[in-house]
Amino acid sequence: DAGVTQSPTHLIKTRGQHVTLRCSPISGHKSVSWYQQVLGQGPQFIFQYYEKEERGRGNFPDRFSARQFPNYSSELNVNALLLGDSALYLCASSFPGSYEQYFGPGTRLTVT
Amino acid sequence: AQTVTQSQPEMSVQEAETVTLSCTYDTSESDYYLFWYKQPPSRQMILVIRQEAYKQQNATENRFSVNFQKAAKSFSLKISDSQLGDAAMYFCAYRSGVGLSGNTPLVFGKGTRLSVIA
Numbered sequence: 585d586a587g588v589t590q591s592p593t594h595l596i597k598t599r600g601q602h603v604t605l606r607c608s609p610i611s612g613h614k615s616v617s618w619y620q621q622v623l624g625q626g627p628q629f630i631f632q633y634y635e636k637e638e639r640g641r642g643n644f645p646d647r648f649s650a651r652q653f654p655n656y657s658s659e660l661n662v663n664a665l666l667l668g669d670s671a672l673y674l675c676a677s678s679f680p681g682s683y684e685q686y687f688g689p690g691t692r693l694t695v696t
Numbered sequence: 697a698q699t700v701t702q703s704q705p706e707m708s709v710q711e712a713e714t715v716t717l718s719c720t721y722d723t724s725e726s727d728y729y730l731f732w733y734k735q736p737p738s739r740q741m742i743l744v745i746r747q748e749a750y751k752q753q754n755a756t757e758n759r760f761s762v763n764f765q766k767a768a769k770s771f772s773l774k775i776s777d778s779q780l781g782d783a784a785m786y787f788c789a790y791r792s793g794v795g796l797s798g799n800t801p802l803v804f805g806k807g808t809r810l811s812v813i814a
Binding site: 624627628629642676684687688690 | 700729733739746787789791793800801802806807
């Protein structure tokens with residue numbers, strides 16, 4: 585089975601722009617979580633979606649939003665980009681009833 | 697809020713030797729799960745080993761084992777017979793068992809960079 589996939593792999597944006605990151609979970613997984621990993625730090629939780637509903641949100645501003653589609657794929661949107669949004673954005677999925685999360689390869693976002 | 701602390705920013709080990717990475721956590725919950733993830737330069741976060749808090753027996757996965765001390769809130773990772781491919785960032789992570797299964801986020805430590813010397 586394919587693992588968690590994310591697109592794009594890398595992207596460069598300018599301050600003030602908007603960005604959309606995409607994630608496809610492992611087949612059968614219904615929960616998707618998003619994490620931000622700043623260089624040299626551990627990942628920080630942004631959002632969790634389960635059965636297309638938001639089930640958790642980390643300490644991030646309203647510029648960050650997400651949604652989950654009927655096929656359980658997900659998008660993370662960030663508006664009005666700041667330099668500090670430069671990071672690796674990780675998506676993770678999990679199977680219903682499981683406490684293990686499986687991560688995708690991440691999207692490296694650079695804001696200039 | 698739960699916190700995870702990894703006090704060793706960097707560690708090194710000779711190939712074929714054994715190394716232990718430290719992790720402590722703070723929680724008032726009794727139901728939780730602990731994990732070690734490996735992140736090589738390729739960036740892919742790979743699950744190495746997991747431990748359920750209700751289990752007294754320490755988890756083992758091939759060359760990887762943990763020393764879970766629940767009262768001390770300590771969860772160290774031991775890598776035996778270290779290989780060059782073990783070089784990576786290692787993150788300790790906590791997940792609450794409260795709430796619907798699979799619906800609680802991971803809380804990560806800052807990581808330990810492991811170098812393996814040939």
